[in-house]
Amino acid sequence: MNQRTLVLTLGALAIAINVIAGTVVSNLKIPFLFLDTVGTIFIAMVFGPFWGALVGLLTNLVLGVTSGYTAIPFALVNVIVGLVVGYMVRKKGFRFSTSLISGILLGILCPAVGSVIAIGLFGGLTGSVQDVAVLWLKQAGTSLFAATFLPRLGENLIDKILSVLLVYYVVKNLPQSLIKRPSVKKRDSYEKR
Numbered sequence: 001m002n003q004r005t006l007v008l009t010l011g012a013l014a015i016a017i018n019v020i021a022g023t024v025v026s027n028l029k030i031p032f033l034f035l036d037t038v039g040t041i042f043i044a045m046v047f048g049p050f051w052g053a054l055v056g057l058l059t060n061l062v063l064g065v066t067s068g069y070t071a072i073p074f075a076l077v078n079v080i081v082g083l084v085v086g087y088m089v090r091k092k093g094f095r096f097s098t099s100l101i102s103g104i105l106l107g108i109l110c111p112a113v114g115s116v117i118a119i120g121l122f123g124g125l126t127g128s129v130q131d132v133a134v135l136w137l138k139q140a141g142t143s144l145f146a147a148t149f150l151p152r153l154g155e156n157l158i159d160k161i162l163s164v165l166l167v168y169y170v171v172k173n174l175p176q177s178l179i180k181r182p183s184v185k186k187r188d189s190y191e192k193r
Contacts, residue, residue, distance in 0.1 A: 010043065010046070010047075011043055011047075011058075013039070014040065014042055014055045014059075015058050015062060017038060017039040018055070018059040018063075018078075019036075019062055019063055019066065021035040021036060021039075022034055022036025023067065031155075032158040033158070033159050034163075035159065036059070036063075037056070037078060037081045037106075037160070037163055038163050038166065039055060039059065040052055040055045040056040040059060040078055040081045040082045042167045042170070042171065043055045044081070044084075044085035044089070045086070045089050045094065045167060045168070045171050047086075048086045048089075048090060049082060049085075049087045049090065050086070051082070051086070052081070052085055052086040053079045053082035055082060056077075056078030056080075056082040057078065060072055060074055060075030060078050061075065070121075070122075070126065070127075073117050073121055074114060076113060076117065077110050077113050077114050080109055080110065081106055081110065081160075084105055084106055084109065085102050085164065088101065088105075089102075094168075094171070096168060099165055099168035100164070103157075103161035104157070104160075104161060106160035107156045107158075107159075107160040108156075108157070110152075110160060111149055111152035111153050111155075112149060114152060114156075115148040115149040116145075119144055119148055124138070124147065124148040130151040130155075133147075133150070133151035134147050135147075137150060137151070
């Protein structure tokens, strides 16, 4: 199987994993988890930021059609997941520390971007359990952005760190013949130090 066919096949599988895992976790009302980006993270780790971002975008388009159009604007969040993980692995290498830092970055970036989208399109309320905290914080005098961001921050930190580390251990244990991870560019020996 050539590389392009492998990327497209695994990309389609990753989209399905995102949709199924996100839907199951949402329906089971599991606290502090979404797991709707594990496929995006997998593709970004293995094939790089472009493919990760594409899987993220397509995931939210599928979710928009299957479970409600409100998921489509949040595609930007899933695209950011693919870009951050893909670039981190490409620049810093495929390591536990890179994965942990990626999870922390995503745990902060995703709710920040998601909050801006939620405020711009829905006034900060998205019909989730978090809306209670948003309304309470808003009534307590907190700014709309802080009231929207803070309830999402804790959940996203837990979800994104766990998701990235889960995928890290899965990818680490895959046979090298199946995947070709992006390599870190080594310094040229002629480069000035």
